[in-house]
Amino acid sequence: MGAIIYQFKKMSWSEIVLLISLMLMAAFLFLPILFIFNHAFKPFSELFNYPPTFIVRQPTFQNFNDLIMKTSAGAVPFTRYVFNSLIVVVCTVFAVIFTSLLAAYVLSKHKFYFKSLVMGVIMLSLMYAPETVGIPRYLIISWLDINNTYFGHILPFVASPVAVFLMKQFIDQIPNDLIEAAKIDGATELRIFVKLVLPLAFPAVATIAIITIQAVWGDTQASTLFMQDETMKTLPYYISTLASAGTGGNTIAGQGIAAAAGLLMFLPNLIIFLLFQKRMMETMVHSGVK
Amino acid sequence: MASVSFRNVYKYYKSEKEPSVKDFQLEIADGEFLVLVGPSGCGKTTTLRMLSGLEEVSKGDIYIGSRFINYVSPKDRDIAMVFQNYALYPNLSVYENMALGLKLRKVAKHEIELRVKRAARILEITNHLEKKPSQLSGGQKQRVALGRAIVREPAVFLMDEPLSNLDAKLRAQTRAELIKMHGTLKTTTVYVTHDQTEALTMGTRIVVMKDGLIQQVDKPAVVYSNPNNMFVAGFIGSPAMNFIKGAITESSDEFFFENKRMRMRIPESYYPYIRKLNPNNLRSIVLGLRPEHVISERAEVNNFSEWKVNALIEIKELMGADTFLYLKLGEEQVISRIVEASEEYMPEEKLEVALQMDKAHFFDETTGNSICR
Numbered sequence: 001m002g003a004i005i006y007q008f009k010k011m012s013w014s015e016i017v018l019l020i021s022l023m024l025m026a027a028f029l030f031l032p033i034l035f036i037f038n039h040a041f042k043p044f045s046e047l048f049n050y051p052p053t054f055i056v057r058q059p060t061f062q063n064f065n066d067l068i069m070k071t072s073a074g075a076v077p078f079t080r081y082v083f084n085s086l087i088v089v090v091c092t093v094f095a096v097i098f099t100s101l102l103a104a105y106v107l108s109k110h111k112f113y114f115k116s117l118v119m120g121v122i123m124l125s126l127m128y129a130p131e132t133v134g135i136p137r138y139l140i141i142s143w144l145d146i147n148n149t150y151f152g153h154i155l156p157f158v159a160s161p162v163a164v165f166l167m168k169q170f171i172d173q174i175p176n177d178l179i180e181a182a183k184i185d186g187a188t189e190l191r192i193f194v195k196l197v198l199p200l201a202f203p204a205v206a207t208i209a210i211i212t213i214q215a216v217w218g219d220t221q222a223s224t225l226f227m228q229d230e231t232m233k234t235l236p237y238y239i240s241t242l243a244s245a246g247t248g249g250n251t252i253a254g255q256g257i258a259a260a261a262g263l264l265m266f267l268p269n270l271i272i273f274l275l276f277q278k279r280m281m282e283t284m285v286h287s288g289v290k
Numbered sequence: 291m292a293s294v295s296f297r298n299v300y301k302y303y304k305s306e307k308e309p310s311v312k313d314f315q316l317e318i319a320d321g322e323f324l325v326l327v328g329p330s331g332c333g334k335t336t337t338l339r340m341l342s343g344l345e346e347v348s349k350g351d352i353y354i355g356s357r358f359i360n361y362v363s364p365k366d367r368d369i370a371m372v373f374q375n376y377a378l379y380p381n382l383s384v385y386e387n388m389a390l391g392l393k394l395r396k397v398a399k400h401e402i403e404l405r406v407k408r409a410a411r412i413l414e415i416t417n418h419l420e421k422k423p424s425q426l427s428g429g430q431k432q433r434v435a436l437g438r439a440i441v442r443e444p445a446v447f448l449m450d451e452p453l454s455n456l457d458a459k460l461r462a463q464t465r466a467e468l469i470k471m472h473g474t475l476k477t478t479t480v481y482v483t484h485d486q487t488e489a490l491t492m493g494t495r496i497v498v499m500k501d502g503l504i505q506q507v508d509k510p511a512v513v514y515s516n517p518n519n520m521f522v523a524g525f526i527g528s529p530a531m532n533f534i535k536g537a538i539t540e541s542s543d544e545f546f547f548e549n550k551r552m553r554m555r556i557p558e559s560y561y562p563y564i565r566k567l568n569p570n571n572l573r574s575i576v577l578g579l580r581p582e583h584v585i586s587e588r589a590e591v592n593n594f595s596e597w598k599v600n601a602l603i604e605i606k607e608l609m610g611a612d613t614f615l616y617l618k619l620g621e622e623q624v625i626s627r628i629v630e631a632s633e634e635y636m637p638e639e640k641l642e643v644a645l646q647m648d649k650a651h652f653f654d655e656t657t658g659n660s661i662c663r
Contacts (some may be wrong), residue, residue, distance in 0.1 A: 177377035180344050185391035185438075199381040216334035 033270075040064070040263035047255050056272055063260035070257060071280070076230045084233040088153040095158045096212045099113060100147045104167035105197055119168075125161045134225065141226045152226040153234065157216055163208045170204035171197060206276045214269055239265060291399075292355035292368070292445035292478060294318040294341065299350035301336050303503075310336045312502040314350070322422070323469075325493035327483055329525070333502035334482045335450055340479060342371050342448050354445055365394075370439035371448040374455060376431045378423040378438075385419040388438045402441075403660070409437040429460045447479040453488065465491060486526045490514065498522045508570060510513045516651075520658040523578050523651060529614060532579045532624045535655065538572040547577055547647070551620035552599045557648045563662050564652075571654055575661075578651035581627035585644040586615055588633060594644035603639045617643060 008016065032055055039047070041059040068078050106112070107119055137156055163205045174197065182192045198205070223237035239261040242254045295318070301311040311333040318324050326334040339345035341352060343364035352359055359367050370391070378387050385406060392402045410416045411434040423431055432452060439447055452468075453461045469492055472479055483489055489496045490510045498505040498513065498521070504519040515522035523531045536549035538556065545556040545564050556564070564572070585591050591598060601617040601624070613631040617624045626643060635641070652661045 149459075158478075175375060175377065177373040177375055178379065180342075181371065181373060181377040181438075182346065182379070182390075184342060184364045184369065184371050184393035187390075191394070196379060196381070 028181035033266075036266050039259040042256070042259065044256055048261065063256040067257045067260045067264075078234075080231060081233065081235040081238040083231060084150075084153075085152060086216065088222075088234060091150065091231060092098055092154045092216045093156045093209050093212050095154060096163050097208055098159050100160060100167045100207065100208060101157055101198070101201065102193075103164045104171050104201075105193060107164070108168050108171040109174075109176065109197075119189050122161045122164055125159075126165060130221070131165050134221065138225050147226050148229040148232050150232075152232075153216075153222045156222065157219075158210065160208075160212070162211065166208060167201065170201055174200050210272050210276050213272055217268055218265070235261075293320045293353075294446060294480065295351075295353040296337075296341075297353070298457045299337070299340065299349040299352060300348045301333070301340060302348040307321075308502070309348070310502050311340070312653055314502075314504065316497065316504070316507065317453075317480060318480065320478055323479045323481065323492060325481045325483060325489040325496045326499060327486060327489035327493075327496055327525075328505075330480065330484055332499040334484075334497075334499050336502075338448055338450055338480060338482045339501065340527060342369055343367050353398045366484075368445040369448055370442040370444040372432075372435050372439050374454045376423070376435040376455075376626075378431060378434055380423055382422075383419070384415065384421055384423065384426070384434050384437075387423065388441050391438065391442045405441045405443070406437070409440040410583055412440070412474075413437050417629045428456055429464065432456060432464060434468035436471075438502075440471075443477075445478065447477050447481075448478065449481045451483055452481075454483070454485070468492060486528060488534040490526065496526075498525060500525075506575050508647075516660075517578075518660055518661070518663070520576060520578065520653045520660075523653070523660075527580060529581050529627070530567045531583060531651070532581065532622075533653075534577045534579070534619065534622050534624070536575055536577060537651070538575050541547075547575070547650075547652075549620075551622075554597050554599075554645060554647050556650075559648070560652070560662065561649075567661055571661075574655035576653040576655050578653060579645055580649065581614065582629075583649040584617070584624055584626035585647040586617075586626040586628055586635070586641060587631070587645060588642075594646060597644045597647050598642050599645060601641050601643045603635055603637050603641055606635050606637060615641075617641070619643075 011019070018159065031054070038054055038056040040063055040206075041061070043058055043060045044061060046053065046057060068091045071270070107115065141147060141152050141156070144155075146155065178196065179192055182196055217237050219234070220237045220240055221290075223233040227233050239258060242258045242261060294316075296314050296316045299314040300309050314333075314337055314574065316324075320663065326337060328334050336345060338484050341354075343359070343362065354367060354369070378384075382390065388406045388409060396532060397405075401646050403509060406419070407416070409474065410419055413436060414435050415430060415437060418426060418434075428436065432455070435452070444575050452506055453464055456464060461602050463486060472492075481488075483493060489498075490513075493510055496510055496513055497507045497509060500521050501515050506513055506522045508516075513522060513526055517526065517531075520533065524533070527528040534549065536552075539546050539548050545561060547554045568608045585594060599619060603615055604618050604623070605616040607616070609628055613628045614636070615626040615628065615635055617626055624643075653659060654661055
């Protein structure tokens with residue numbers, strides 16, 4: 001406590017005002033997180049309280065119980081959706097990192113014909129919102145005949161211009177001399193890539209992992225458009241059906257299950273962000289103005 | 291250890307019309323410390339990079355020893371390179387940085403340890419072997435980079451401006467250590483710099499380059515005292531050589547350097563060179579004179595009474611033992627160096643100076659070439 005007071009004494013008035021207002025803002029932004037956590041543990045009676053409450057009074061695991069026991073219209077258990085989601089997220093993250101690292105390294109440090117054209121195409125594809133390419137994507141997926149397979153989930157995400165761009169910006173910062181020194185030292189291209197570029201680009205790798213996990217973990221597009229088989233759909237799709245009447249959910253009884261599922265969806269994001277927060281800031285700073 | 295030989299080497303870049311290196315022809319003897327010096331963009335670094343294999347040779351042949359190496363990859367050329375910004379692997383410790391090259395060459399572990407420890411002792415970085423490069427100061431980083439080159443025991447050392455990121459004091463100190471190191475290791479070294487002081491102090495021979503062309507290759511003392519052309523004369527030496535425009539005239543079997551301001555008798559030793567020239571060329575001549583040969587001390591000026599001329603002091607610079615006087619000789623500005631000045635010099639003061647014509651250089655104004663060879 002003494003240390004905190006000492007810190008305050010060193011600060012000027014404007015700094016204290018700034019600190020307090022930032023703390024208030026942080027507290028405000030913390031409310032939804034608090035709500036998600038509490039909501040999941042509310043018994044049925046509390047869910048519909050008016051006015052709504054933030055803090056749960058009689059915490060219960062009933063919602064989680066319901067979530068796990070309930071099966072969807074197609075008799076697919078909850079765990080199947082979780083399994084699908086996990087498979088898709090893990091595969092996609094590795095695939096995105098692998099492809100974007102290779103592409104970015106070559107684009108950043110090697111000379112070849114049509115390099116600027118390739119870079120231009122990547123930049124161009126950054127401009128399109130995912131919705132605009134929904135139909136072409138569907139056509140490609142059905143043409144490749146990968147509906148109802150995990151590839152249908154993974155492939156659309158692997159072509160990630162954002163990841164390539166971020167990674168290229170980051171690798172650009174690695175001095176050429178370093179790579180040349182390694183060449184003279186006798187390192188092969190593979191070794192330079194694995195032992196030098198990869199460790200140095202690790203902050204960017206972490207950032208891309210987070211961005212990808214968040215995008216894939218919350219994605220319903222692939223399940224809605226490319227997966228006709230219920231057993232191939234993922235968790236976020238399932239949750240979106242829980243509380244909406246049109247898809248066989250129960251608008252009232254489903255609320256508790258939806259609250260529990262909402263927390264489960266949110267947790268991975270939180271954990272990952274807390275783990276990689278620092279790395280993520282680094283990359284964002286590096287890839288921007290410098 | 292090995293000799294290096296460049297035979298009519300050219301480097302063309304796609305984006306540029308003119309080649310960056312033109313007809314580079316040079317034999318470097320085994321154990322030599324060769325310095326490539328020139329202003330930025332003169333092709334010196336390109337030449338070094340072609341020797342290292344990081345840049346392709348457009349035309350011509352390069353040999354290390356008797357081996358033709360144009361198409362040999364950098365790691366098989368038996369070279370080690372020191373970069374300007376050190377290029378230490380930031381994710382490896384100092385020890386690992388120095389050991390990596392050996393490890394990749396499958397040198398036995400105890401041998402690696404022996405060589406790294408020995409190099410660390412020479413460079414006095416034994417205490418830092420476990421640290422990461424980011425924990426070291428600039429000078430220490432440069433030592434590690436040198437150490438990485440030393441442990442490899444290569445045939446040729448390549449150094450690309452290794453001292454330019456160090457501060458002045460450390461640079462002078464490291465310069466001396468590099469000379470000492472070359473003295474003990476006797477490895478052929480090719481050293482690139484834009485700093486003429488480094489070139490003069492370190493090289494057993496120096497190569498002065500400009501616009502991709504070799505201007506002069508010789509021992510430092512010769513390059514200083516007998517430059518090939520005005521570019522070399524102006525580039526080597528600090529402060530730069532003074533240039534005064536004029537003409538050489540002949541009257542009653544004597545030659546004079548003459549312009550609006552002065553008429554100086556040229557010593558007889560120059561006559562054979564002057565007689566060789568086409569008399570037309572004598573009309574536009576540039577006289578080159580090192581600052582130490584512009585005598586300003588009153589006591590000494592009288593020793594050269596026939597070469598006296600009036601000047602005006604513009605600026606006085608005290609550089610410790612030396613004093614530089616910036617003088618105005620009519621329209622020309624001339625710098626005079628005085629060692630341990632015993633007299634007071636004030637700006638705006640008139641002064642009689644002597645131009646030591648027996649030390650003068652004469653250049654053809656149109657070609658820039660020295661006429662004294």
